[in-house]
Amino acid sequence: MTTIMITVSVTLTMTTAIMMMTSTLSKKNIEDREKSSPFECGFDPKSSARLPFSLRFFLIAVIFLIFDVEIALLLPMTMVMLSSNTSSWMTISSVFLLILIIGLYHEWNQGALEWAN
Numbered sequence: 781m782t783t784i785m786i787t788v789s790v791t792l793t794m795t796t797a798i799m800m801m802t803s804t805l806s807k808k809n810i811e812d813r814e815k816s817s818p819f820e821c822g823f824d825p826k827s828s829a830r831l832p833f834s835l836r837f838f839l840i841a842v843i844f845l846i847f848d849v850e851i852a853l854l855l856p857m858t859m860v861m862l863s864s865n866t867s868s869w870m871t872i873s874s875v876f877l878l879i880l881i882i883g884l885y886h887e888w889n890q891g892a893l894e895w896a897n
Contacts, residue, residue, distance in 0.1 A: 839892050850880055 853876070861869050887893055 843887060843892060846883075847880075 857869070857873055857876075
């Protein structure tokens with residue numbers, strides 16, 4: 781029991797010391813304007829580096845990811861069909877597809893799928 785306590789205390793002491801060393805060594809002491817400004821081939825920046833991001837691109841990417849995950853969930857359903865009860869498989873698949881279709885209709889109705897106004 782004492783060897784476990786010694787091992788735990790040594791491990792905690794070593795991790796704390798390493799975390800404190802990395803924290804003190806990683807701090808930047810000198811704030812240089814040239815180093816903190818965006819780099820544009822050696823020239824001074826002409827405009828802000830933070831351009832406003834279009835929310836449409838973000839929404840389209842999120843919708844793509846959601847439907848991509850749903851496709852990954854739909855593909856194994858064909859393999860499960862062979863080893864499960866047909867009526868329960870049909871019910872679960874129908875409910876899942878109905879949820880997908882309702883979600884797609886909602887996105888279409890809200891105008892999230894329209895690229896141009």
